[in-house]
Amino acid sequence: MTANDLIAENFVRKRVADLSKFQPPPYAFLSCCGVPKF
Numbered sequence: 001m002t003a004n005d006l007i008a009e010n011f012v013r014k015r016v017a018d019l020s021k022f023q024p025p026p027y028a029f030l031s032c033c034g035v036p037k038f
Helices: 003-020 026-033
Strands: none
16 A cells, blocks of 8 residues: 555545535445545
């Protein structure tokens, strides 16, 4: 895992946390889309 992967994962976690405030649960987003690669 590279530094970019870590940054991307951290970004995704924050994004999911933001989305979960409006549409629960975040797991649906992760399972349907997977973890995006940047």
